[in-house]
Amino acid sequence: MKAKRIIIKGKVHDEGYRLFLLTEAESLHIENFDARNVLADGKQQLVVLVGVPEGEEEKVARLIEFARTNYPPDASVLAVQVEDYPEEVRSVESFRQSFMVAQLAKIAQGGVVLLKKQDRSLEKQDETINALREESAKTREVLKEESPKMREVIKGRIEEDVEWLKSEIIEMKTTLGRVKAKVGVV
Numbered sequence: 001m002k003a004k005r006i007i008i009k010g011k012v013h014d015e016g017y018r019l020f021l022l023t024e025a026e027s028l029h030i031e032n033f034d035a036r037n038v039l040a041d042g043k044q045q046l047v048v049l050v051g052v053p054e055g056e057e058e059k060v061a062r063l064i065e066f067a068r069t070n071y072p073p074d075a076s077v078l079a080v081q082v083e084d085y086p087e088e089v090r091s092v093e094s095f096r097q098s099f100m101v102a103q104l105a106k107i108a109q110g111g112v113v114l115l116k117k118q119d120r121s122l123e124k125q126d127e128t129i130n131a132l133r134e135e136s137a138k139t140r141e142v143l144k145e146e147s148p149k150m151r152e153v154i155k156g157r158i159e160e161d162v163e164w165l166k167s168e169i170i171e172m173k174t175t176l177g178r179v180k181a182k183v184g185v186v
Contacts, residue, residue: 003051
C-alpha cells in the first residue's frame, strides 16, 4: 500500500473539513482514509492519512491536488504539506463509522446543553407567570377597595351634572317663554 500524510494548517477545526475531504476521497474510490483535528504548538491542523493499493497512486495524487485547491467555505488554509506515511491507514468505512459516532456525540452534547437552557428558560417563564399572578391579585384587591370610592365620586359627579342640566333647561324654558310672550305666540 502506498500511503501519504497530508497536513493542512490554518483555521481548519469545526469547519466540516473532515467530511469535506471524506466525500472527495469516496468519490475517488480511495479505500483507506483517516482524518483527525489536532493542535500543534497551539495551532489548528488537520492530519489526513490516505492509502491505496499499488498501481492506484493517481487517486492519492488527485486527492492531494483537491486538498491544495479546495476548502470548506469557512476554513482558512495557511499551508498544505504532504509526506510519505509508512504505516497502515484504516479503511474508509472504519473512518466513516467512527466519524459519524463522534459527530453524533457532538450532537448529543449539544442537545443536552439545549435541554439545560430550555429547563432554565422554563423556570424563568414560571417565575414570570407567578410574578404576573401576584401583581394581578394585588391589582384586583386595589380595584376592589377603590371601586366603591370611584363609584361614589362618579355618582356625585353625575348628580352634579344632572342638576346643572336641570337648571340650564329651566333657564332655557324661561327664556323661551319670554320670547313667545313678546312675539305673541301662545
